[in-house]
Amino acid sequence: MDWDKLRIFHAVADAGSLTHAGDKLNLSQSAVSRQVRALEESLNATLFHRHARGLILTEQGELLFDATKSMSARLEAASARIRDSEEEVFGELRVTTTFGFGTLWLAPRLTKLFEQYPNLKIDLMLEERVLDLPMREADVAIRMKEPSQADLVRKRLMTVRMKLYASRKYLDLNGTPETAEDIKDHRLICQNQRSAQVGSASILVQRLLTHNPGSLLTVNNYFGVLQGVLHDLGIGILPDYVTEDFPDLVEVFPETENNGVPVYLAYPEELRHSQRVSAFRDFVQTEIMAHRKHMKELGKL
Numbered sequence: 001m002d003w004d005k006l007r008i009f010h011a012v013a014d015a016g017s018l019t020h021a022g023d024k025l026n027l028s029q030s031a032v033s034r035q036v037r038a039l040e041e042s043l044n045a046t047l048f049h050r051h052a053r054g055l056i057l058t059e060q061g062e063l064l065f066d067a068t069k070s071m072s073a074r075l076e077a078a079s080a081r082i083r084d085s086e087e088e089v090f091g092e093l094r095v096t097t098t099f100g101f102g103t104l105w106l107a108p109r110l111t112k113l114f115e116q117y118p119n120l121k122i123d124l125m126l127e128e129r130v131l132d133l134p135m136r137e138a139d140v141a142i143r144m145k146e147p148s149q150a151d152l153v154r155k156r157l158m159t160v161r162m163k164l165y166a167s168r169k170y171l172d173l174n175g176t177p178e179t180a181e182d183i184k185d186h187r188l189i190c191q192n193q194r195s196a197q198v199g200s201a202s203i204l205v206q207r208l209l210t211h212n213p214g215s216l217l218t219v220n221n222y223f224g225v226l227q228g229v230l231h232d233l234g235i236g237i238l239p240d241y242v243t244e245d246f247p248d249l250v251e252v253f254p255e256t257e258n259n260g261v262p263v264y265l266a267y268p269e270e271l272r273h274s275q276r277v278s279a280f281r282d283f284v285q286t287e288i289m290a291h292r293k294h295m296k297e298l299g300k301l
Contacts (some may be wrong), residue, residue, distance in 0.1 A: 093139050165250065
């Protein structure tokens with residue numbers, strides 16, 4: 001159906017008069033009448049009984065008016081929310097990031113965001129696949145490399161390094177290795193080579209495997225690696241940001257070098273002025289600064 005004709009029909013049904021509806025729409029009475037008749041012809045139905053006292057809706061007209069009233073109410077509500085979004089933060093925000101970063105760093109901190117914006121709804125999509133932001137598969141992305149898609153606002157948040165960690169209990173029972181060659185006497189816990197992971201992590205895994213670890217546990221995500229380390233199963237390869245929330249982890253042969261992993265926040269250019277996006281961006285940046293400050297205090301930066 002023609003939206004413009006529906007709009008005119010709604011005005012006529014609401015006013016009960018072609019003249020009054022025309023005044024409201026800034027249209028002549030004849031123009032309003034033509035549009036109503038064209039709508040009736042397209043529906044093959046009579047929408048109004050016409051008599052000297054004005055217009056009265058037919059049964060079919062009542063059905064259509066109920067629908068246009070609902071449409072009008074929803075449009076008004078949407079319009080109000082758009083206006084309100086210039087000052088308030090509410091509604092759904094779809095955030096995508098990797099499984100590791102989402103579970104180990106982002107999700108545990110979201111309490112602070114919801115305390116500040118209780119009407120915000122976060123749809124957190126954790127997967128290694130890079131979602132298409134310009135096609136609106138997600139609103140905001142946090143990724144372990146600079147996004148290559150066009151028409152994105154992007155900001156580098158921090159650099160992550162892959163390191164080796166073990167629990168104190170594991171090291172007390174099995175000894176502390178001094179060099180990478182000593183991994184032959186320990187169990188290595190890492191992501192399997194079939195899993196999507198950053199290049200520096202894959203290189204570190206390959207390097208350690210050349211020293212023939214005494215035992216090996218592979219998992220397809222860092223959450224699983226962390227659980228293995230926390231439960232004293234061995235020495236795990238993990239991103240260094242986990243040590244803030246798990247300060248009892250012990251770094252093993254810290255002199256091991258690997259390239260840093262850049263972490264970027266990105267969102268479509270069209271969402272530059274979105275209050276939801278701005279609130280999330282500012283929250284993440286604040287948490288990153290707090291994270292860096294804490295890590296410096298711990299002497300880990």
